Amino acid sequence: MDQGPAAPPRGVFAAALTPLDRALEPDIALFVSHCRWLLERGCDGVVPIGTTGEGNSRSVRQRRALLDAIAGAGIPPNRFIIGTGSCALADAVELTRAAVAAGTAGVLVLPPFYYKEPSEEGLVRFFSELIERVGDARLRLYLYHFPQLSTVPITTGLIKRLLAAYPRTVAGLKDSSGDWSYSAGLLAQFPGFGVFSGSEGFLLANLRAGGMGCISANVNVTAPLARKVFLSWRDAQAERLQKDLDQARQVLDKYPLPAALKHVMAAISGNPGWNHILPPNQPLSDEQGRQLMAALAALPAMGEILRRPG
Amino acid sequence: MDQGPAAPPRGVFAAALTPLDRALEPDIALFVSHCRWLLERGCDGVVPIGTTGEGNSRSVRQRRALLDAIAGAGIPPNRFIIGTGSCALADAVELTRAAVAAGTAGVLVLPPFYYKEPSEEGLVRFFSELIERVGDARLRLYLYHFPQLSTVPITTGLIKRLLAAYPRTVAGLKDSSGDWSYSAGLLAQFPGFGVFSGSEGFLLANLRAGGMGCISANVNVTAPLARKVFLSWRDAQAERLQKDLDQARQVLDKYPLPAALKHVMAAISGNPGWNHILPPNQPLSDEQGRQLMAALAALPAMGEILRRPG
Numbered sequence: 133m134d135q136g137p138a139a140p141p142r143g144v145f146a147a148a149l150t151p152l153d154r155a156l157e158p159d160i161a162l163f164v165s166h167c168r169w170l171l172e173r174g175c176d177g178v179v180p181i182g183t184t185g186e187g188n189s190r191s192v193r194q195r196r197a198l199l200d201a202i203a204g205a206g207i208p209p210n211r212f213i214i215g216t217g218s219c220a221l222a223d224a225v226e227l228t229r230a231a232v233a234a235g236t237a238g239v240l241v242l243p244p245f246y247y248k249e250p251s252e253e254g255l256v257r258f259f260s261e262l263i264e265r266v267g268d269a270r271l272r273l274y275l276y277h278f279p280q281l282s283t284v285p286i287t288t289g290l291i292k293r294l295l296a297a298y299p300r301t302v303a304g305l306k307d308s309s310g311d312w313s314y315s316a317g318l319l320a321q322f323p324g325f326g327v328f329s330g331s332e333g334f335l336l337a338n339l340r341a342g343g344m345g346c347i348s349a350n351v352n353v354t355a356p357l358a359r360k361v362f363l364s365w366r367d368a369q370a371e372r373l374q375k376d377l378d379q380a381r382q383v384l385d386k387y388p389l390p391a392a393l394k395h396v397m398a399a400i401s402g403n404p405g406w407n408h409i410l411p412p413n414q415p416l417s418d419e420q421g422r423q424l425m426a427a428l429a430a431l432p433a434m435g436e437i438l439r440r441p442g
Numbered sequence: 443m444d445q446g447p448a449a450p451p452r453g454v455f456a457a458a459l460t461p462l463d464r465a466l467e468p469d470i471a472l473f474v475s476h477c478r479w480l481l482e483r484g485c486d487g488v489v490p491i492g493t494t495g496e497g498n499s500r501s502v503r504q505r506r507a508l509l510d511a512i513a514g515a516g517i518p519p520n521r522f523i524i525g526t527g528s529c530a531l532a533d534a535v536e537l538t539r540a541a542v543a544a545g546t547a548g549v550l551v552l553p554p555f556y557y558k559e560p561s562e563e564g565l566v567r568f569f570s571e572l573i574e575r576v577g578d579a580r581l582r583l584y585l586y587h588f589p590q591l592s593t594v595p596i597t598t599g600l601i602k603r604l605l606a607a608y609p610r611t612v613a614g615l616k617d618s619s620g621d622w623s624y625s626a627g628l629l630a631q632f633p634g635f636g637v638f639s640g641s642e643g644f645l646l647a648n649l650r651a652g653g654m655g656c657i658s659a660n661v662n663v664t665a666p667l668a669r670k671v672f673l674s675w676r677d678a679q680a681e682r683l684q685k686d687l688d689q690a691r692q693v694l695d696k697y698p699l700p701a702a703l704k705h706v707m708a709a710i711s712g713n714p715g716w717n718h719i720l721p722p723n724q725p726l727s728d729e730q731g732r733q734l735m736a737a738l739a740a741l742p743a744m745g746e747i748l749r750r751p752g
Contacts, residue, residue: 190530190531219529220501245498246493251724254724411554411560412553412560412564413564414560429443441674
């Protein structure tokens with residue numbers, strides 16, 4: 133399933149967690165082994181340093197250290213799409229340049245999210261400055277539509293203007309709005325635009341509508357179930373497999389992310405250090421953790437997954 | 443009016459604009475002369491690199507360059523409170539350390555603003571980690587309550603816990619909520635807590651209630667009017683002077699900040715470069731600029747101010 137360098141990324145992508153040491157610095161060795169583990173478990177690719185990876189909770193230096201680790205990990209770099217969004221244009225430029233130089237498949241970029249209700253013109257200028265300053269024909273930019281966290285939607289008007297100006301560079305969008313009709317509308321309005329669902333709950337719908345797949349937090353844990361949906365989305369059993377995936381999602385979505393996923397990784401791997409998390413996020417309480425693991429263990433499809441060592 | 447190093451900051455503070463060059467890098471020389479100009483016009487102090495100074499739109503490197511310029515400007519460093527907030531704990535630590543080392547009067551710190559609805563516990567942990575990691579008895583930290591932009595309020599519960607843990611370090615709060623009753627409640631509940639109003643519209647009310655004054659964007663332009671209120675807040679004419687200040691504020695508040703203030707500085711100084719602004723903010727349109735300047739010029743109290751060279 134290795135993708136050629138020219139093939140656009142497609143399939144199941146994990147918005148990878150970032151393990152931390154006791155001092156809350158990235159645990160680089162565990163991060164690399166986690167990325168490798170995600171690919172072995174059936175992810176087509178990995179998207180580190182985004183919302184799930186606590187990207188905006190860490191400095192550019194720390195984000196670059198993760199990127200350097202990826203570049204040196206011996207994993208094909210085109211398996212990665214890197215979260216490089218920042219409120220600060222200069223930071224987004226630096227991180228995006230580094231991601232392109234590392235040969236990754238693309239970058240996933242939040243709009244600048246501090247100032248509220250920016251004008252469309254102001255957002256066009258932000259993304260245009262970013263693209264022009266990086267100035268590299270290899271750049272493939274995925275817009276990150278996550279209004280609940282960024283507060284700044286990626287509107288169809290903005291997409292239209294950016295596609296007109298940078299048709300090769302602006303490669304797609306991750307839709308984390310939770311509103312399937314938004315993805316469906318984009319796929320209808322912009323044929324060939326690389327739309328990923330931000331939730332694996334829309335994986336089958338996305339593929340059937342001509343989308344690229346999902347970039348999801350939960351598949352840090354449920355990649356094998358998502359893999360089955362991706363392999364069989366044209367087949368009769370696809371809906372049953374999507375339902376297995378959804379049942380795990382419904383459990384996980386009751387708990388704060390990324391804390392819940394870090395808790396599951398700690399439980400699967402036996403390494404409690406997985407629970408380290410940057411403030412303002414907090415680890416699950418012991419009670420929450422017990423409830424979560426019991427609810428997951430009660431799902432038939434999760435049995436094998438939870439037994440598998442990390 | 444020079445304040446001794448031990449006196450807590452009080453009076454009229456300008457949330458200083460950051461002038462930019464054509465490449466959108468800080469124009470350091472113009473920034474330093476603007477800070478000097480603000481103090482000459484009657485500001486008691488300057489708060490650079492905050493919301494008005496587009497602090498979150500620039501990299502840590504650029505923010506540190508502004509701090510280094512302040513340290514080398516020959517202005518008493520205790521005239522400055524530095525905006526050091528960031529979503530990233532490591533960035534807030536680096537900037538806060540540098541601000542303390544420069545001998546500034548304090549730092550103004552946003553809560554981490556990417557993740558939404560963080561727990562009180564998570565915010566206590568963020569600020570505690572920041573204070574402990576800086577680890578300097580000279581640190582004076584002002585919490586920045588600006589829910590409209592940060593989306594994360596500084597609640598009285600949070601203040602209470604931080605004051606209990608760090609009574610000397612947690613020095614006060616800037617209230618940019620626009621809700622005077624919040625400031626009034628804090629001043630009643632936490633005697634001696636250094637509450638600044640984020641709007642000069644509450645300057646007189648703040649001083650009368652025992653607050654420290656204001657940290658305001660508009661006083662980049664209207665410092666002489668705010669100065670008069672501060673000098674005479676116990677006197678009979680205070681309300682008339684506050685009204686003069688309010689009339690200018692009501693004009694400025696109709697336009698997007700900081701673009702409107704940059705436009706006025708460009709007009710006063712004759713330097714159009716003042717209009718450079720980092721995306722997603724946009725400069726005023728020519729038409730907006732003409733309307734703004736005409737509305738300000740129509741105010742009797744603004745006549746002298748607008749004629750004064752920058």
